[in-house]
Amino acid sequence: MMTTTLKKFSALMLALGTIFILSFPSIAHAADTGGSDHFELTIVENKDSKSGAEIADLTIKNISGKTGTNVTFEADLPTIFHDKDLKKVTVNVGTLKAGDAKTYQVSRKTDGTVTTTPLPTTGNLPTTGATNTATKTSTSLPSTGEKMTATLVVLGLGILAIVLIIAIKHRKVAKNVLALVLLIVGLGSAATVNAAEKTYHHRDEVRNHAVELAGTTHVFHLAAEGDFENDVTPTPVTYKMTFDSNGGSAVTPVTDIAEGATVTEPSAPSKTGYTFDGWYEQSDFSETAWDFATNKMPAKDVTLYAKWNVTYTVIFDSKGGDAVPSATVTYGNTVAKPSDPENPSLDDTIKNVTDANDAPAHDFTFKNWYIDESLTTPFDFDTPITSNITLYAKWGLPIVELGGHDDGTLGTQFDRVWLSNSWWRVLKADMADSSNGNQALIIKEQALTDQETCDGDVMVQFDTTGKNSYFHDATTATGYGESNLKKVIDKYYEDNIASTYSNYVLPVDLDQPNWTRYSENMSFNTVSGRAIDYKNWVWQDMQSYYTDARFPISLAPLTNVNDFKQQAFALSYGDIQTLDKSTFGEYEYAGGSSMSNGKDIYTTLLDFGNVDANHHDFWLRSAGRIATAPGFVYAGNFCNYTFYHVVNEKLPVRPALAIQLD
Structure with a gap:
């Protein structure tokens, strides 16, 4: 009974399989997508x-x-x-x-x-x-499309599988062959239906x-x-660009890129201690970097690799000046020199003004960058950077060249130094060592104003003691040491220079002689037949007088250690004689005759007419040609052969300083 039932079931499955094979393509082909009319x-x-x-x-x-x-x-x-x-x-x-x-x-x-x-x-x-x-x-036929096709394939293949199992189980060769043929034809029909899905059948009725x-x-x-x-739009073929940042910050890939298209360059990644140097298609960076403006996307996915250079940071410490941004430099490269900063914090409260409108903007100017905080070794911007480094700004006095005396080097004679709201002239550079170019003797171009003298008058009386002679005695007095002129200059220094510029002012010894030292080995004449003493003398030889090179200032202690200090002072004949002799010459009167047969009676270094000075004459600290007179300068002339000023008269004041320019 069971065998008969299986035989009948097997025959039924074979019949159904045959029907499926014969009808499946036609059923699929007859599928109608429905939708709008196609025929009128x-x-x-x-x-x-x-x-x-x-x-x-x-x-x-x-x-x-x-x-x-x-x-x-x-x-x-x-x-x-x-x-x-x-x-x-x-x-x-x-x-x-x-x-x-x-x-x-x-x-x-x-x-x-x-x-x-x-x-x-x-x-x-x-x-x-x-x-x-x-x-x-419009009558729509039953849809087979995508949904119907899948159902028919599953159903048909299921029937064929049952037929095959039954046939094998009962070892029927004819049935095995028939089942195998049905299975192959069924698979072919399924492929035909799958291809048919690209088209559809439509019917309209009226x-x-x-x-x-x-x-x-x-x-x-x-x-x-x-x-x-079917209206099947082909899916466009696109590609992907991936960015391998090699340890840097992540960069989002770019997708859906068509062949031949350019790609927008992403924001550069970052990596501590490195500088980004482009994207490369080769992981070894053997070729040129990817150019996002011109390189086209190939017909494949692309991975770009980030190239990094080791970098170091150069910090600029402006020492209170304007902030200067740090620089990131690739190993072995040089750092670009930044624009010079300014430092208004060092300015005093007095506005920088001159009659000639040539005052600098600030009281101190940038000098250079140094590798050490003590500012002893300047930095060379041609030096390759191989480590992190901090550079320190050095600030100094503004220096400019005097018109007509340009030599291309700042800090030489005739150059002008801005100090204490005034221009000062460099009389002599390299005072102590001709190789260092820093220590300079300078003099104020404009005479002290009435406010700076603290006397309400530009004209200052040399001596106010009523002694009527340069030396007050033969042993202790030095003339300038007791003078009103020194008091005025000392007061000016304390009020205007000491607090702000003490780092620049060099201590000096003025080497002020008393009468005994002054008269040693000198030839003097008596006055009115009286014996020669500290208050009764006159120079016997005029040329010896104005070429007297004794008693210049010294940067080391000499006669009196108490006199060796930071101070302003009046020039002496000894100071003048240390100046560049190429600036000396004869002074000519309007009549054309020389004051004497000698030379060296005039120096352009002490002539301030070319800067429109308010006064041309000023006191010296040295004794004059006779016992009652100090020395002075008039428009560069320091001989004073035919005229002189006595101690109780008044003249303008031009203080001098020994300073460290740099």
């Missing part, structure tokens, strides 16, 4: 139609926008066109392009026969003489289409169907 179907009466010989023109037009293939056109005819058993006309249209139309003529001859004739017309339909009162419908023929209304039923390509 119309009927009009032909102009030659008449009673007893009616003629109707049936037209099919492709309105789908796509080419239809395997197109057929059907018409159920009214009774007047029935010829024997002819009730339906079916026309194989074949291929019908989008927008094309074909017309077929159905006619009944007087003998009662019916013919169907295709007319050679396409395009727009004729509409005259026809009234279309039909109800137009029912109850009423048309008047020879004065009588007749009803037609129309239908058309055909195959169409």
Whole structure:
């Protein structure tokens, strides 16, 4: 009983498999996607139609926008066109392009026969003489498409599998072969259906289409169907660009890039201690960097690799000046010198103003960058950077060259130094060591103002003690040491220089002699027949007087350690004689005669006419040509052969300083 049942079941499965194989492609091919109409179907009466010989023109037009293939056109005819058993006309249209139309003529001859004739017309339909009162419908066939295909494949293959199992179990060779054939054909049919999914079949119907023929209304039923390509837009092929930052910050990949397109460059990644140096297609950076402006995407995914250079930081410590941004420098490269900063924090409260409008913007100016905080070794910007480094700003006194005396080097004679809201002239550079170029003897170009003298007067009396002689005694007095001139200069120094510029002022010894030292080995004449002493003498030889090189200032202690200190002072004849002799010459009167037969009576270094000085004369600290007079300078002339000023007279004051320029 069980064997008979299995035999019957096996036969049933074979039959079902055969049916599946034979019907599956047709079922799939008949699938209809449904949707909008693809055909426009119309009927009009032909102009030659008449009673007893009616003629109707049936037209099919492709309105789908796509080419239809395997197109057929059907018409159920009214009774007047029935010829024997002819009730339906079916026309194989074949291929019908989008927008094309074909017309077929159905006619009944007087003998009662019916013919169907295709007319050679396409395009727009004729509409005259026809009234279309039909109800137009579109009948969708059962959809097989993607959903139906999957169902049929699973069902059919399941049936085939059952057939194969039963056949093998009962060792029936014929059934085994048949099952295997069914399985192969089934798989082929499935592949055919899968390919068929790229196309679809569509059918449109127009029912109850009423048309008047020879004065009588007749009803037609129309239908058309055909195959169409699915609207499948090919998925564009795109590629991906990935960024390997080699230990740097992550960079988001770029996707959906078409072949031949350029890619927008991403923001550069960062990596502590390194500088980003571009993206490379080669991980060893053997070729040039990827140029995002010109390089095109190839037909493949691309990975770009970040190149990094070891970097160091150069910090600029401006020492209170304007902030200077740090620089990041690749190993072995040099750092660019930044713009010179300014340092307004070092300015005093007095606005920098001169009559000539040539005052600097600030009281101190940037000098250079140094590698050590003690500012002893300047930094060379040609030095390769191989480690992190801090550079320190050095600030100094503003220095400019005097017009007409330009030599291209700052800090040489005639150059001008801004100090204590005034320009000072460099009389002599390299005071202590001709190789260091720093220690300079300077003098104030403009005489002290009435505010700076603290006397309400630009003119200052040399001595106010009433002694009426340069030396007050023969042993202790030094003349300048007891003078009102020294008091005025000392006061000016304490009020205007000491607090701000003490780092620049060098201590000096003025080497002030008393009468005994001053008169040693000198030749003097008596005055009015009296004996020569500290208050009664006159220089015997004029040339010896104005070339007296004794008692210049010293940068080391000499006669009196208490006199060795930071201070301003009046110049001496000894100081003048240490100046550059190439600036000396004879002073000529208007009449053209020389004051003496000697030389060295004038120096352009002490002539301030070229800077429009407020006064041309000023006191010296040395004794003058006679016992009652100090020395002085007038427009560069320090001889004073024919005139002199005594100690109780007044002259302007031009203090001098020994300073460290740098």
